[in-house]
Amino acid sequence: MIVVENLHKSFDGTPVLKGISTTFEKGKTNLIIGQSGSGKTVFLKSLLGLFTPEEGNIIYNGITYSEMDDDQKRELRQQMGMVFQGSALFDSMSVQENVMFPLKMFSKAPLSEMQDRVDFVLNRVKLTDAHHKFPSEISGGMQKRVAIARAIVNKPQYLFCDEPNSGLDPKTAIIIDNLVQEITQEYDITTVINTHDMNSVMEIGEKIVFLKDGHKAWEGSNKEIFRTDNEAVTNFVYSSELFKKVRQMYIEERN
Numbered sequence: 157m158i159v160v161e162n163l164h165k166s167f168d169g170t171p172v173l174k175g176i177s178t179t180f181e182k183g184k185t186n187l188i189i190g191q192s193g194s195g196k197t198v199f200l201k202s203l204l205g206l207f208t209p210e211e212g213n214i215i216y217n218g219i220t221y222s223e224m225d226d227d228q229k230r231e232l233r234q235q236m237g238m239v240f241q242g243s244a245l246f247d248s249m250s251v252q253e254n255v256m257f258p259l260k261m262f263s264k265a266p267l268s269e270m271q272d273r274v275d276f277v278l279n280r281v282k283l284t285d286a287h288h289k290f291p292s293e294i295s296g297g298m299q300k301r302v303a304i305a306r307a308i309v310n311k312p313q314y315l316f317c318d319e320p321n322s323g324l325d326p327k328t329a330i331i332i333d334n335l336v337q338e339i340t341q342e343y344d345i346t347t348v349i350n351t352h353d354m355n356s357v358m359e360i361g362e363k364i365v366f367l368k369d370g371h372k373a374w375e376g377s378n379k380e381i382f383r384t385d386n387e388a389v390t391n392f393v394y395s396s397e398l399f400k401k402v403r404q405m406y407i408e409e410r411n
Contacts, residue, residue, distance in 0.1 A: 190367035237307030
């Protein structure tokens with residue numbers, strides 16, 4: 157679990173995060189949504205420890221980040237897995253080498269155990285025959301699955317995803333969404349996803365935090381988002397005619 161208390165972050169005197177408080181629960185897919193410039197990326201990077209807030213606390217499983225010593229912070233980073241927007245695979249490494257990279261960095265296990273773990277996670281993301289291929293030889297969807305395998309190879313307690321469906325076709329995006337949700341539930345991980353994909357919101361948004369101009373403007377589930385009267389949320393979510401129709405159908409079914 158991650159608890160965020162009154163988080164403030166500025167750059168050159170310009171406030172970007174303005175007192176955000178929320179909770180991200182274990183075993184759930186927690187989504188951060190909002191328009192460009194709302195503070196989503198800064199918020200995610202603050203959770204990763206890449207930015208230091210001026211005010212507020214981030215608490216990981218009961219321990220406040222600002223009170224951790226260097227060893228505790230190093231241990232926390234090893235408990236974090238990250239799926240980057242562009243997958244961020246090493247072009248010169250094979251799929252197997254990409255996935256093994258974090259193990260070689262942080263694990264002292266024998267190579268045979270590392271190989272077993274790599275085989276396990278690649279099998280889990282349904283890439284049993286891709287070990288020796290290079291990123292340029294596989295599709296964008298397969299690259300995302302490699303990125304997920306790499307992110308979970310060290311058995312993290314926290315999984316962060318930055319626009320995991322960026323550049324994917326709708327069918328592949330659904331596959332990636334389902335895979336992330338399955339892994340989150342199977343391994344009881346605290347997963348936080350930064351996204352603008354409204355299909356992801358509707359499909360796997362067990363907890364949604366909506367940011368607007370650096371504030372938390374709303375939070376709830378993908379079921380509750382249909383019922384909200386929050387104007388900022390409805391303007392953002394139902395900007396397309398498709399989602400307006402989906403919401404109307406949901407309201408009619410409930411009545």
